[in-house]
Amino acid sequence: MASETTAAHGAAGAEHAAEGSSLVFHPMDQFIVKPLFGGDTIAWYTPTNVTLWLFFAVLAIIGLLVLSTSKRAIVPTRMQSIAELAYGFIYKMLEDICGKEGVKYFPYVMTLFMFIVTANFLGLIPTSFTTTSHFAVTIPLALAVFLTVTVLGFVKNGAGFLSLFWVSSAPLALRPILAIIELISYFVRPVSHSIRLAGNVMAGHAVIKVFAGFAAVAVISPVSVLAITAMYGLEVLVAFIQAYVFTILTCVYLKDALHPHH
Amino acid sequence: MEGDLAHIGAGLAAIGSGAAAIGVGNVAGNFLAGALRNPSAAASQTATLFIGIAFAEALGIFAFLVSLLLMFAV
Amino acid sequence: MATEPISEEVVGSCVDSHGSAIGMPQLCFDWFPNQIFWLVITLVVIFLVLSRVALPRIAAILAERQGTITNDLAAAEDLKAKAVEAEEAYNKALADARAEAQRIAAEARAEIQADLDDAIAKADAEIAAKAAESEKAIAEIRAGALESIQVVAKDVAAELVTALGGKADADAIAGAVEAQLKG
Numbered sequence: 001m002a003s004e005t006t007a008a009h010g011a012a013g014a015e016h017a018a019e020g021s022s023l024v025f026h027p028m029d030q031f032i033v034k035p036l037f038g039g040d041t042i043a044w045y046t047p048t049n050v051t052l053w054l055f056f057a058v059l060a061i062i063g064l065l066v067l068s069t070s071k072r073a074i075v076p077t078r079m080q081s082i083a084e085l086a087y088g089f090i091y092k093m094l095e096d097i098c099g100k101e102g103v104k105y106f107p108y109v110m111t112l113f114m115f116i117v118t119a120n121f122l123g124l125i126p127t128s129f130t131t132t133s134h135f136a137v138t139i140p141l142a143l144a145v146f147l148t149v150t151v152l153g154f155v156k157n158g159a160g161f162l163s164l165f166w167v168s169s170a171p172l173a174l175r176p177i178l179a180i181i182e183l184i185s186y187f188v189r190p191v192s193h194s195i196r197l198a199g200n201v202m203a204g205h206a207v208i209k210v211f212a213g214f215a216a217v218a219v220i221s222p223v224s225v226l227a228i229t230a231m232y233g234l235e236v237l238v239a240f241i242q243a244y245v246f247t248i249l250t251c252v253y254l255k256d257a258l259h260p261h262h
Numbered sequence: 263m264e265g266d267l268a269h270i271g272a273g274l275a276a277i278g279s280g281a282a283a284i285g286v287g288n289v290a291g292n293f294l295a296g297a298l299r300n301p302s303a304a305a306s307q308t309a310t311l312f313i314g315i316a317f318a319e320a321l322g323i324f325a326f327l328v329s330l331l332l333m334f335a336v
Numbered sequence: 337m338a339t340e341p342i343s344e345e346v347v348g349s350c351v352d353s354h355g356s357a358i359g360m361p362q363l364c365f366d367w368f369p370n371q372i373f374w375l376v377i378t379l380v381v382i383f384l385v386l387s388r389v390a391l392p393r394i395a396a397i398l399a400e401r402q403g404t405i406t407n408d409l410a411a412a413e414d415l416k417a418k419a420v421e422a423e424e425a426y427n428k429a430l431a432d433a434r435a436e437a438q439r440i441a442a443e444a445r446a447e448i449q450a451d452l453d454d455a456i457a458k459a460d461a462e463i464a465a466k467a468a469e470s471e472k473a474i475a476e477i478r479a480g481a482l483e484s485i486q487v488v489a490k491d492v493a494a495e496l497v498t499a500l501g502g503k504a505d506a507d508a509i510a511g512a513v514e515a516q517l518k519g
Contacts, residue, residue, distance in 0.1 A: 026356050026357070028334060028357040028359075028360055028361055029355070029356050029357050029361075031357065031360075031361035031362060032350075032351055032355070032357050032361050033361065033364070033367040033370065033371065042366060042367055042370050043369075043370065044369035044370050044372075044373045045370075045373065046370055048367075048370055048371075048374075050367075050370065050371050050374055050375075051374045054374050054375065054377075054378040055378075057378065057382075058378055058381050058382060058385075061382055061385065061386075061390075062385055062390075065385075065386065065390035065391075065394070066385060066389050066390050066393075069390065069393050069394055069397060072393065072396070072397050072400070073397075074397075074400065074401055074404055076397075080397075083390075083394055084394060084397065084398060087391065087394045087395075087398070088398075093309070096309070097309070106391070107383065107386050107387035107391055108383070110386055110391060111379060111382050111383045111386055111387075114382065114386065115378065115379060115382055131371075131375070133362070134361075134362050134371055135362050135363070136362070136367060136368045136371035136372055136375075137371055137372075137375050140372050140375055140376070141375075141379075144379075192317075192320050192324075195320070195323065195324065195327060196316060196319070196320040196323055198362065199320075199323035199324070199326060199327050200319070200323055202330075202362065203323065203326050206330075241312065241315075241316075244312060245312055245313070245315075245316035248309055248312060248313060249313065249316070252313070330360060331360070331363075334357075334359045334360045335359040335360050335363055
């Protein structure tokens with residue numbers, strides 16, 4: 001662990017040269033943002049590897065949902081049935097949780113789900129860049145959901161939205177305390193919402209990278225390869241489940257905005 | 263010295279991941295027990311299962327995050 | 337640790353001179369504007385593509401398929417009803433035909449019976465007539481035979497008388513024969 005941390009700290013050049021032959025771990029290097037076309041600075045408009053993989057995500061979504069359905073076949077092709085499956089999956093989830101009024105926000109929820117699921121899966125391609133492992137990506141997503149839900153709640157219910165925090169089923173004496181707890185949990189939502197996604201994705205990728213670092217030692221490299229394979233399988237599962245969880249929580253929050261009464 | 267203490271802290275924080283594992287196992291195990299007792303109700307509750315797992319998992323991820331912060335950012 | 341000195345050719349304050357990350361790249365706030373900017377563009381593009389093209393199209397496809405299935409089911413229902421109707425018509429035709437056949441058979445049987453009765457009656461009459469005729473003929477024959485017997489008896493008697501050496505008186509013989517025959 002000691003060599004890993006010193007390497008990861010990546011401090012002075014001399015330190016790097018000295019440990020060239022020993023175990024070198026750089027589990028976080030895969031998350032570095034680099035300019036695509038050279039250059040030193042990363043301004044807000046610079047095309048970077050983030051841009052590239054976001055672009056790939058857009059391409060994948062267009063390919064999956066637009067190109068595959070271009071024939072409008074009654075008997076679907078393989079790709080078209082995937083598109084229909086994704087559509088039905090999210091549509092049913094939204095309708096089950098939010099009811100009929102929730103269907104209006106289907107494109108919004110579908111956008112979130114499709115973006116996260118494609119970004120997660122693209123991130124599983126070796127040497128790719130995982131956009132959803134960055135808080136800079138997941139925090140805006142979670143904040144967008146939080147702001148949408150809050151604004152929508154007040155627009156739809158006016159001050160009645162505040163009854164979300166007033167648990168009318170609890171004894172009267174407990175209600176103020178519960179209201180404080182509910183209020184805190186309401187504002188923690190975007191934090192946990194974003195950190196859950198980025199943390200899960202980042203954790204898996206970093207663990208794979210740590211195992212990959214062990215592969216440099218010949219004796220344990222078979223174990224390392226096996227471990228990477230197992231972790232990769234888990235990551236495929238996590239990539240989908242985290243997208244699913246993010247979407248289902250979005251639906252649950254949306255339901256709170258539409259029907260705030262407990 | 264300061265860095266060493268941070269590493270010890272990181273290791274301690276990583277215990278939280280194990281605690282989260284217990285939580286996730288609890289959720290999934292209880293779901294399975296309930297599902298085997300009443301299989302017809304199981305399908306409608308899978309969403310709840312995943313939400314529960316996600317909440318339990320999130321706290322483990324927070325512990326992992328604290329560990330990472332101590333390792334790399336302190 | 338992120339506070340260590342950085343050489344001038346470094347990309348930012350988050351990467352050291354060897355290209356390794358200093359601290360967590362996720363917490364490098366220099367990169368946030370860039371990532372957020374491109375993320376917003378991506379999300380807007382995805383949202384527009386989904387809400388303008390993909391989702392209406394998939395919804396249309398699903399609705400169309402649902403419509404096709406419903407139509408096909410209705411058509412199948414129609415065809416089934418028609419088949420039931422046809423079967424009923426067939427059964428009715430079959431029953432009609434059977435009844436007709438029975439009626440015809442009964443008629444034919446009655447006709448044949450009548451013919452047969454007629455023929456039997458006629459035959460009986462004929463037989464009766466023939467029998468009467470035959471009886472008459474027999475009676476005639478019998479009468480004829482009696483007459484012949486008288487003649488033969490008279491002749492035989494006369495011959496007998498002659499043979500015995502008597503003198504045959506024709507009237508006496510005739511009277512004697514008749515008396516004998518009647519006796």
